[in-house]
Amino acid sequence: MAQAVDCVIMRGGTSKAVFLREEDLPADADSRRKLILRIYGSPDRRQIDGLGGADPLTSKLAVIGPPPPPQSGRPPFHLTYTFGQVEINTPEIDWRSLCGNITSAVGLYAIEEGFVPATAPITYVRIYNTNLKRLLTVEVPVESGKPVETGSFVVPGVPGSGARISIDFSDTAGGATGRLLPTGKPIDRLTVPGFGEIDMSLVDIGNAHVFVRARDVGMKGTETASEIDANPDLLDLLERIRGVGAAKMGMIPEAARSRQESPATPILGVVGPPADYYNDIAGSTVSADEVDLVSRLQFMQQTHKTYAGTSTVCTGVASRIPGTIVNECARRREGPLVRIGHPAGVIETETALRTEGGEIAVERATLGRTARRILKGTVFVPEGTLG
Numbered sequence: 001m002a003q004a005v006d007c008v009i010m011r012g013g014t015s016k017a018v019f020l021r022e023e024d025l026p027a028d029a030d031s032r033r034k035l036i037l038r039i040y041g042s043p044d045r046r047q048i049d050g051l052g053g054a055d056p057l058t059s060k061l062a063v064i065g066p067p068p069p070p071q072s073g074r075p076p077f078h079l080t081y082t083f084g085q086v087e088i089n090t091p092e093i094d095w096r097s098l099c100g101n102i103t104s105a106v107g108l109y110a111i112e113e114g115f116v117p118a119t120a121p122i123t124y125v126r127i128y129n130t131n132l133k134r135l136l137t138v139e140v141p142v143e144s145g146k147p148v149e150t151g152s153f154v155v156p157g158v159p160g161s162g163a164r165i166s167i168d169f170s171d172t173a174g175g176a177t178g179r180l181l182p183t184g185k186p187i188d189r190l191t192v193p194g195f196g197e198i199d200m201s202l203v204d205i206g207n208a209h210v211f212v213r214a215r216d217v218g219m220k221g222t223e224t225a226s227e228i229d230a231n232p233d234l235l236d237l238l239e240r241i242r243g244v245g246a247a248k249m250g251m252i253p254e255a256a257r258s259r260q261e262s263p264a265t266p267i268l269g270v271v272g273p274p275a276d277y278y279n280d281i282a283g284s285t286v287s288a289d290e291v292d293l294v295s296r297l298q299f300m301q302q303t304h305k306t307y308a309g310t311s312t313v314c315t316g317v318a319s320r321i322p323g324t325i326v327n328e329c330a331r332r333r334e335g336p337l338v339r340i341g342h343p344a345g346v347i348e349t350e351t352a353l354r355t356e357g358g359e360i361a362v363e364r365a366t367l368g369r370t371a372r373r374i375l376k377g378t379v380f381v382p383e384g385t386l387g
Helices: 029-040 101-110 225-229 231-248 254-262 309-319 325-329
Strands: 001-012 017-023 062-066 077-088 121-131 134-144 165-168 187-192 198-207 205-215 267-272 277-279 284-286 292-298 335-341 347-357 358-368 373-382
Touching: 001 029, 001 101, 001 325, 017 029, 017 101, 017 205, 017 284, 029 077, 029 373, 062 101, 062 198, 077 101, 101 121, 101 134, 101 165, 101 358, 101 373, 165 225, 187 231, 198 231, 198 325, 205 231, 205 309, 205 325, 225 254, 231 267, 231 292, 267 325, 292 309, 309 335, 309 347, 309 358
Parallel strands: 017 062, 077 121, 205 267, 292 335
Antiparallel strands: 001 017, 001 373, 062 077, 121 134, 134 165, 165 358, 187 198, 198 205, 267 292, 277 284, 335 347, 347 358
């Protein structure tokens, strides 16, 4: 007889995830992996026999559990959230990263599922993220005891509009490596096998990131995702750069094994100064006046079709750190707002930094998203899945 597992499917920003309760999953790590892979239909490039969407942006997982014990000197958390990037073509789940888009959906889920009472006009959901062991604060608009479902906030890459949900990632600085600047330097000049020396900025907030100049890898920074993905030599170079950055940050022991050891993070950002470019998704031109810099991301060995939520806050923070490649490329503007031009349009983040004991501290690093619940039901897993 097939095993029945309760689930919720939610969209958060430009991503989609299956939400599962920790209590419904096996405690044994291998059995849990097998069950989740079967739910998604992995490994299979179409994920035809499961809930996966055959794309890294729609093969995401949120495991929700009870809040951890209270911590001295901090308000209590409302729930725990573990993010998983479910591999499509291999039988693996990457637990090293965090998805900012799905985090917005976790805030909405927490209210809809009763983890936190709805308080108008904004309910502040305090989430303990187990991937980074850090606090995520999600600000969900509420009205008449329920999350607001409609609004005018637009997320490029998502049809229509919705109510703005804000996520503050400031507590995640150094979550993967221990420091906002893992090497203590805004730029490291590193050697990439088969290429030579190249400048990189290694920055860790939301997720750890490797930033390089577009011109240093033969790019303009305004290419479409399909243009980049059609160039296998470029993709190979970008992965080698990512691997070298990952090893320098101590995330993997060997750069050449980046794809196997940590395929999702660090995320690679290829950045350039403000420029006009064609948004082939919307069929319109983005003006240089609308952005403070342009960037293209490599995520799971593909070019991100839009821009990751954690990359948004990391790019924004990096743009305000003197000496980084992102700071070098970015337009100087007053105020906390940073505008990033990506393949599907423009995304904004609010960034506030301070210097504390000689170290840069992040006071605020926000992302605005929309989210909605798509389905609540039961997924059936064939008998014999766990062995």
